[in-house]
Amino acid sequence: MMEKKIDQSDVVVIGGGPAGSTAASLLAEKGWNVEIWEKDSHPKFHIGESLLPHTLPILERLGVLEDIEKIGLRKYGAELLSPYHQHNVTLYFKEALDKTHPYAFQVRRAQFDEILFNNCKKKGAVVREGLEVKDVRFSTNNQVTLVAMDRQGVKVTKTTRFLVDASGRQTFLGTQLGLKQRSVTHNSAALFSHFTGVVRHKGKDEGNISICWFNQGWFWIIPFRDGITSVGVVCWPSYLKQRKGSAEEFFWDAVHRCPPMAERMSQAKSVMPIMATGNYSYQCSSMLGANYILLGDAFAFVDPVFSSGVHLALNSAIRGVEVVEATLREMPELAEKQQEFVASVKRGIATYSWFIHRFTQPAFRALFMAPKNYFRMKEAVLSVLAGDVFDKTPVTIPILLFKVVYYVTSFLDLPGNWAQVRLRKGNARDGQPWTELMSRGTSQ
DSSP states (O other): OEEEEEEEEEEEEEEOOOHHHHHHHHHHTTOEEEEEEEEEEEOOOSSSOOGGGGHHHHHHTTTTTHHHHHEEEEEEEEEEEETTSOOOEEEGGGSSSSSTTOOOOEEOHHHHHHHHHHHHHHHHOEESSSSEEEEEEEEOTTTTTEEETTTTTTTTEEEEEEEEEGGGGGGHHHHHHHHHHEEEOOOEEEEEEESSSOOOOOOGTTTOOOEEEETTEEEEEEOOOSOOOOEEEEEEHHHHOOOOOOOOHHHHHHHSSSHHHHHTTOOOOESSSOOOOOOEEESSSSSSOOSSEGGGGGTEEOOOOOOHHHHHOOOHHHHHHHHHHHHHHHHHHHHHHHHHOOOOHHHHHHHHHHHHHHHSSSSHHHHHHHHOOGGGHHHHHHHHTTTTTSSOOOOHHHHHHHHHHHHHHHHHHHHHHHHHHHHHHHHHHHOOOHHHHHHHHOOO
């Protein structure tokens, strides 16, 4: 086997997604010798296509906001559809506590990720595509050796002072070091594709994301500016155990079980195969070591219902870069920066997780389908939906009050809410059927 060695660098970033590209851009901008290794080539397909308003200042800081606006469709809010109610509700970001970020964008992730990735080159990072990391070795002298394989089968080794794992749901270090822990409280699976012919709104609401509940989970509808629409269904794995046939047959069966979705999808045709992914939620037991750090989905991933994935990834990268630089410079405040990084990322994940874990509960539906702004609770919830979980906006007390109202509402319909809790707990222990469904493939 041929082998080649690459000279040492300050930082190697595994993964060219949003977290990795952001970290590489910022570190290169600061003058560090940075390489970013991506096993695939851009552009590449990815879900997670709906951005949050408070992501836009980060994109502006990176210098890519104008490019994102050219490919994106403006999203001013979120529409909630429910077969259990006779009306729909649209929540607008302009009604959040912070009124200065009234919109975000719907984007094709292949385009979005490529813009961020190319930005690394402009900032001075060395970009290596088609290089898949196979092993990472940590030495006693705080050096990291990476072993990878290129597309020609050539073994590549490199030594670096610091390793940033932004490998996404591959969770490279989380897997190698035994850190990855699947969620026992929230386990879900998804089927999704891109479609023509989906019923879309007109005017300013055209770009709004639509979320629709059904008995076994929820759907998303994300419109793009070219007329294509991303549609997916997220549900419990045990529901999949009851179904037969291909992924495509299961997807359309789920659509037809939900009247609001059946209406929106009556003329829809997929432009790509129905794709499947399972075991959504996980978190690693640690996010940093003496000379490595885990960013974005490489550390944790939660259900995508509130479109928090890219936002959490970019914020973890911005805060993680401060830890990397403090390590390389051997700054005395390193421990403090590490603690701030861990606390900030975990706080963001915990904030979204509380809402996500209760999203399909009857009490949650009742509150969201009849939103009230008592004690500014609606504004605070909209702030969270807009991504305002890392700034200093005073959301703590109104969110606490919202949680109290939620628990009271749950108690008033204890049988219905407890039945849903039991359903979810039972399903979280059963993930095997998802592998069986994916193995059947997609019928065309």
